[in-house]
Amino acid sequence: MSSPVTHHAVHAAPKGFLRRYIFSTDHKVIGKQYYLLALFSVFVGMLLSVLMRYHMIYPDAKVSWFEKLWPTGAAGGIMTPELYLSLMTMHGTIMVFFVLTTAPQSGFGNYFLPLQIGAEDMAFPVINMLSFWTTFAALVVLLAAFFVPGGAPLSGWTAYPPLSAVGEIAGPGQGTGQTLWILSIALFCAASLMGAINFIATTIDLRAKGMTLMRMPLTCWAWFVTAILSLLGFAVLLAAGILLLLDRTAGTSFFLPAGLVVNDQILNHKGGSPLLWQHLFWFFGHPEVYIAILPGMGLTSTVLSVFARKPIFGYRAMVYAILAIGFLGFLVWGHHMFVSGMNPYTGIAFSVLTMAIGVPSAIKTFNWIGTLWGARIRFTTPMLFALGFVSLFVTGGISGIFLGQPALDLYLHDTYFVVGHFHMIMGVAAIFGIFAGTYYWFPKMYGRMMNETLGKIHFYLTFIGVYAIFTPMHFVGVAGNPRRYPNFKEFEFLGELLPVHTFMTHAAFFTAAAQLIFLFNFFWSMKKGAKAPVNPWEATTLEWTVPSPPPHDNFGGRLPEVYRGAYEYSVPGAEKDYLMQNEPAVAVKE
Amino acid sequence: MARVSPADVVNVPPPVEPGGDGRSGGGAARRAGITGIVVACASIVMLFAALTSAMIVRRGLGGDWQSLGVPGILWLNTAVLLASSVMIERARRALRLGRRESFNYLWLAGTALGLLFLAGQYASWRQLAAAGIYLATNPSSSFFYLFTVAHALHLGGGLLALLYIAVCAWRLRLGPGRRTAVDVAALYWHFMDGLWIYLLLLFRFWG
Numbered sequence: 001m002s003s004p005v006t007h008h009a010v011h012a013a014p015k016g017f018l019r020r021y022i023f024s025t026d027h028k029v030i031g032k033q034y035y036l037l038a039l040f041s042v043f044v045g046m047l048l049s050v051l052m053r054y055h056m057i058y059p060d061a062k063v064s065w066f067e068k069l070w071p072t073g074a075a076g077g078i079m080t081p082e083l084y085l086s087l088m089t090m091h092g093t094i095m096v097f098f099v100l101t102t103a104p105q106s107g108f109g110n111y112f113l114p115l116q117i118g119a120e121d122m123a124f125p126v127i128n129m130l131s132f133w134t135t136f137a138a139l140v141v142l143l144a145a146f147f148v149p150g151g152a153p154l155s156g157w158t159a160y161p162p163l164s165a166v167g168e169i170a171g172p173g174q175g176t177g178q179t180l181w182i183l184s185i186a187l188f189c190a191a192s193l194m195g196a197i198n199f200i201a202t203t204i205d206l207r208a209k210g211m212t213l214m215r216m217p218l219t220c221w222a223w224f225v226t227a228i229l230s231l232l233g234f235a236v237l238l239a240a241g242i243l244l245l246l247d248r249t250a251g252t253s254f255f256l257p258a259g260l261v262v263n264d265q266i267l268n269h270k271g272g273s274p275l276l277w278q279h280l281f282w283f284f285g286h287p288e289v290y291i292a293i294l295p296g297m298g299l300t301s302t303v304l305s306v307f308a309r310k311p312i313f314g315y316r317a318m319v320y321a322i323l324a325i326g327f328l329g330f331l332v333w334g335h336h337m338f339v340s341g342m343n344p345y346t347g348i349a350f351s352v353l354t355m356a357i358g359v360p361s362a363i364k365t366f367n368w369i370g371t372l373w374g375a376r377i378r379f380t381t382p383m384l385f386a387l388g389f390v391s392l393f394v395t396g397g398i399s400g401i402f403l404g405q406p407a408l409d410l411y412l413h414d415t416y417f418v419v420g421h422f423h424m425i426m427g428v429a430a431i432f433g434i435f436a437g438t439y440y441w442f443p444k445m446y447g448r449m450m451n452e453t454l455g456k457i458h459f460y461l462t463f464i465g466v467y468a469i470f471t472p473m474h475f476v477g478v479a480g481n482p483r484r485y486p487n488f489k490e491f492e493f494l495g496e497l498l499p500v501h502t503f504m505t506h507a508a509f510f511t512a513a514a515q516l517i518f519l520f521n522f523f524w525s526m527k528k529g530a531k532a533p534v535n536p537w538e539a540t541t542l543e544w545t546v547p548s549p550p551p552h553d554n555f556g557g558r559l560p561e562v563y564r565g566a567y568e569y570s571v572p573g574a575e576k577d578y579l580m581q582n583e584p585a586v587a588v589k590e
Numbered sequence: 591m592a593r594v595s596p597a598d599v600v601n602v603p604p605p606v607e608p609g610g611d612g613r614s615g616g617g618a619a620r621r622a623g624i625t626g627i628v629v630a631c632a633s634i635v636m637l638f639a640a641l642t643s644a645m646i647v648r649r650g651l652g653g654d655w656q657s658l659g660v661p662g663i664l665w666l667n668t669a670v671l672l673a674s675s676v677m678i679e680r681a682r683r684a685l686r687l688g689r690r691e692s693f694n695y696l697w698l699a700g701t702a703l704g705l706l707f708l709a710g711q712y713a714s715w716r717q718l719a720a721a722g723i724y725l726a727t728n729p730s731s732s733f734f735y736l737f738t739v740a741h742a743l744h745l746g747g748g749l750l751a752l753l754y755i756a757v758c759a760w761r762l763r764l765g766p767g768r769r770t771a772v773d774v775a776a777l778y779w780h781f782m783d784g785l786w787i788y789l790l791l792l793f794r795f796w797g
Contacts, residue, residue, distance in 0.1 A: 231629060231636075234633075246732070
């Protein structure tokens, strides 16, 4: 059943290549643009990490094309420590911002939020288009840092002052490179804020008739809460970035204390506090990691439910858990700063709150397991990645509990234990969420099915690969291996750990290579995949009621009317084992 | 969908609760516009909250805080901005009552006063510069310039919206679809006014 009354302006499909594919205001095109931006970025980021891992086990290797690319950074073909750190900085920045903050939220969210709530488009289509192109500009500005004199910055994706604030005198990358980094992030903040406004207004005001908040799929709840986190978090990052830029260019001293001597030069700043940056950055930085993971959680809930043919276990609790994670996420930023000299009682407060986030996270994990319990599971590729998400979320999340104890963190801070933790949870679990979303929604986006065999191979190789890369990091971290060191060979106590690093590097090469299978499958299937039906997975949400791919105005001028929640699988007595959200009152035989 | 006879119906799902909007016409677009501007204002609050916390931290460090206070012209600018908000609000209400000519003049007056405020802010910066107080002179001046410039930039954006509406109004192109734009612009303008009062008090008591 659908309502014959259409929404505000019925916008006709645009004509012309530019309006249809480049400067489109259609949320579906914008979603794909974001996704492809993230896809490009992830391969750049992966290339950087492969170079880093190679250097870690062969720090003295002479590679001729290093010198061609980086005449100063790799003079004689040997990667300098500064070059290594700049690759690390750019790897982190590209992955966190241009992959994990774009693909799950701006990519899939833009494409599917309006469809799943029964709207024709997002609330502000022009602002949506601007937000994509601003993100694109941010990426261009960031990548430009590789090509300026001095090269890319090396202060990490966290850009701590004084190093990030003192400018060129600190060394390569800290001049123009760092400034470009800040400008890129500022643009990214603006783009994210525009996107967040769109998501929030769309979710609150454009739901179809019958689509109450408690009937929304959990993907929509996740995108909604993520948008709120973005809204409040990126504004603080923007403030921090402005202050840093002023310190670098206008002689202010927000973050620079008195008495700094850098490379034999006495600096003229005084009175600022590097700790202030840490507080501002991490006040954004912690919600940021929830921005990266929440959409994946929402999608996992949906995918598990679809392929277990069972309703999500405890829908209401899942909603409250998403809200709790979002709220608590703003209260724990100090756990990134346990060793910064804070009052131990403050440390206790942050620690307790950090452990408190474990509660809603555990509720979600148990509910996923509850969803799977007793199910006849359909082991399709999206389902495998969703199951992988659950596994990796537990592995990655649990090491966070260790780090949330100040006494333990005192030892583990700045070791590979931390690197293992955040890669497991972001670099793997969140990425698996993106893969699950890709395999699940590809039929709807491109009208064709991805190849199942290649998908399964991709899953198994990647699943084994990521555990091989990141599990040993926890062990070398506990053994005392520091992070952000370009060369372990200089330290005797790290010599014993080199074989472990060699193993991890080879696992990294293997896993990176496995992603080429995905890349091939993705682009090949776009043209040559089997034609996708309207609802290949027999799922209940509204995007599966429209053609694959959907028409320009999504519902062909007739907006849907919703009668039930999003997880009506295996309803007792119903004809099929699922009921679409827009199917009206059903007859149920006892 | 299967057609079933009444005899088969045993369990019927509860009646449909009021959903998203379900209404037709400009209802959804209007409400989305209002939600959008409220949400945008929340984000701007966070930006200024972060800057405020930076100021509070900096003030407590080192003991080298030289109070700048509030330059005299700022009180005049405040009065101008308040008057501008009053004009905009009166304009909005006139429009609701259908008094288009009143709307045109009141909205223009509000816009002009907004422009005057910006000019006054610029004058305050020139005054300070003439007294040798620049952005990096001391921490207090850094924050003064930071806050006033950040506010002026956001207000400038609002002023562009006011100008756009003023032009539409005078060209008699302010149809029903643009009413939401009027309300949204007015809301944003009042928020900028409120934000300014907050900044003024911040300088007065902690500057």
